[in-house]
Amino acid sequence: MAIGRPRKFDLDAALDAAVKVFWHKGYEGTSLPDLTAAMGINRPSLYAAFGNKETLFRKAVDRYIEGPASHVQRALAAPTAREVVQQLWSGSIKLITDSDGPRGCFLVQAALVCGSSADSLRRDMAVRRASLVKILAQRFEQAVAAGDLPNHLVADDLARYVVTVSHGMAVQAAGGATQAELRRVAELALQAWPA
Numbered sequence: 001m002a003i004g005r006p007r008k009f010d011l012d013a014a015l016d017a018a019v020k021v022f023w024h025k026g027y028e029g030t031s032l033p034d035l036t037a038a039m040g041i042n043r044p045s046l047y048a049a050f051g052n053k054e055t056l057f058r059k060a061v062d063r064y065i066e067g068p069a070s071h072v073q074r075a076l077a078a079p080t081a082r083e084v085v086q087q088l089w090s091g092s093i094k095l096i097t098d099s100d101g102p103r104g105c106f107l108v109q110a111a112l113v114c115g116s117s118a119d120s121l122r123r124d125m126a127v128r129r130a131s132l133v134k135i136l137a138q139r140f141e142q143a144v145a146a147g148d149l150p151n152h153l154v155a156d157d158l159a160r161y162v163v164t165v166s167h168g169m170a171v172q173a174a175g176g177a178t179q180a181e182l183r184r185v186a187e188l189a190l191q192a193w194p195a
Helices: 011-029 032-039 043-050 053-066 071-076 081-096 116-145 155-174 179-190
Strands: none
Touching: 011 032, 011 043, 011 053, 011 116, 032 043, 032 053, 043 053, 053 116, 071 081, 071 116, 081 116, 081 155, 081 179, 116 155, 155 179
């Protein structure tokens, strides 16, 4: 079996660079020259290592969820539902206002404005965003069963509220809102927390 030439670039570093480009410019706003320049590779190497632009985008989304947005999974382990939300929003605020990366949320921004040629990506991103609602609703159902939340509470509604506030803060961050401003938004939103 013939062995091809070894790669002369770090796959992880290249994928991290692609995340930042897609996060900053969105799917359709990102060109292959943008990607190859940021990743430090040529087009044939990009295709060989990551597939086409759509496949690379999906890998970049996975990388974002596992890396920069991993605070979501950590927050779900908090002992109370309120602490879950506090940790979720706190981690999100840090991420979406971080001066080392693009402002806002990759999952919110990257595929919202896409033409018909990217419908499958838009649908996939909507499913990924909806999965956070589902995961939170399951966690809130556990909290209801444990007596941490009122038993009349509709877990899906509370989860949608939490995600809506989170996504709204991401849009505000993309527009220049500061960490301090968004912390005040989170504090205000928590005033509506079910007693």
